[in-house]
Amino acid sequence: xxxxxxxxxxxxxxxxxxxxxxxxxxxxxxxxxxxxxxxxxxxxxxxxxxxxxxxxxxxxxxxxxxxxxxxxxxxxxxxxxxxxxxxxxxxxxxxxxxxxxxxxxxxxxxxxxxxxxxxxxxxxxxxxxxxxxxxxxxxxxxxxxxxxxxxxxxxxxxxxxxxxxxxxxxx
Numbered sequence: 317x318x319x320x321x322x323x324x325x326x327x328x329x330x331x332x333x334x335x336x337x338x339x340x341x342x343x344x345x346x347x348x349x350x351x352x353x354x355x356x357x358x359x360x361x362x363x364x365x366x367x368x369x370x371x372x373x374x375x376x377x378x379x380x381x382x383x384x385x386x387x388x389x390x391x392x393x394x395x396x397x398x399x400x401x402x403x404x405x406x407x408x409x410x411x412x413x414x415x416x417x418x419x420x421x422x423x424x425x426x427x428x429x430x431x432x433x434x435x436x437x438x439x440x441x442x443x444x445x446x447x448x449x450x451x452x453x454x455x456x457x458x459x460x461x462x463x464x465x466x467x468x469x470x471x472x473x474x475x476x477x478x479x480x481x482x483x484x485x486x487x
């Protein structure tokens with residue numbers, strides 16, 4: 317437990333803990349800081365934040381760049397959001413998944429297109445696909461080829477012109 321005062325740390329960081337009860341613990345980085353916050357713990361939990369109010373437990377803001385970045389090794393989960401009675405993840409604005417989504421083109425005279433996404437596929441992967449404008453046609457099915465990290469989108473008929481298909485890989 318920290319008592320009131322300012323604690324200088326490394327790489328341009330300053331930790332301030334006011335001596336008043338229910339005050340905000342503040343971490344500031346100067347213009348030369350190389351690390352904003354590094355928290356490590358032997359028990360596997362780097363940081364635990366608990367808000368016992370109706371407010372936010374963590375608020376992150378960036379004028380430019382990324383406010384929150386998470387990464388995990390191949391066996392881990394970078395972000396886990398859970399709420400059994402409410403919304404687990406809420407996004408205002410577009411959601412970008414450049415490795416998990418895209419537009420494929422079924423060429424004229426064809427009925428299908430094969431896609432090799434940048435994101436890895438597993439047996440439980442799901443692909444959602446829909447015709448994105450063009451001819452009055454629909455997606456018949458999507459065939460997964462996990463062994464070759466690809467999938468094929470099949471249409472209900474043969475195209476007269478090139479048809480764009482939007483796809484999203486989940487799981």
